[in-house]
Amino acid sequence: MKVRLITLLSVFLLIGCNGNDSKNKDVIKLKSQTEKSTKKTLSKQKNTLVIDDNGVANVVITTNDAMKFDINKINVASGQKIRLTLKHVGQLDKRVMGHNVVILKKGVVLSTFAAKAGSASKNDYIPAKSSEIIAHTAMIGGGETTEIEFVAPEPGVYDYICSFPGHYAMMRGKLIVK
Ligand SMILES: [Cu+2]
Structure with missing residues (x-):
């Protein structure tokens, strides 16, 4: 019973970590897109x-x-x-x-x-x-x-x-x- 609980817990932890990771990636993507668009605006002018x-x-x-x-x-x-x-x-x-x-x-x-x-x-x-x-x-x-x-x-x-x-x-x- 104990072993099962631990397994379940680690599965949850894994899912949790993955979720965070992809969120972070999204944030980074958004940031670089903003940087690009600022550059674009400037170079347009x-x-x-x-x-x-x-x-x-x-x-x-x-x-x-x-x-x-x-x-x-x-x-x-x-x-x-x-x-x-x-x-x-x-x-x-x-x-x-x-x-x-x-x-x-x-x-x-x-x-x-x-x-x-x-x-x-x-x-x-x-x-x-x-x-x-x-x-x-x-x-x-x-x-x-x-x-x-x-x-x-x-x-x-x-x-x-x-x-x-x-x-x-x-x-x-x-x-x-x-
Ligand atoms: Cu200045």
Whole structure:
């Protein structure tokens, strides 16, 4: 009698375990589907470089509450006029999830610059009178859009980051000028 009970119990336990396992798998599947769909949304909004009738190259970088730029590489020719649009499609306020695009000169050490920027809270995290910046957008929050125009510098590879405290590690890309 005892043996039978134990057998029954272990059968129940086995069923129980299997049930949990498949539930976990479902959860994992759902999660990866959500990740994929977020990526899709971002890449749908991704614009390739379009040069308009006035000879200006339009670049649109989309960002969100997950601290990501959808474009991490911009290829341009030296001397090309660029209109850079930054679109924040998140919902959080700029005080908690502010984003900008700061294009830095060659040789600027990102961690050093980011530390300086982090202490410039009164100036939207742009260090005053910095000689390390080629161009930068305004700092914006969810639902906002901002744009700047600048001319592509001499050939080389330039880093761009978001200078909001703690964001540069995730939010960075390269402007590749040929
Ligand atoms: Cu940011």
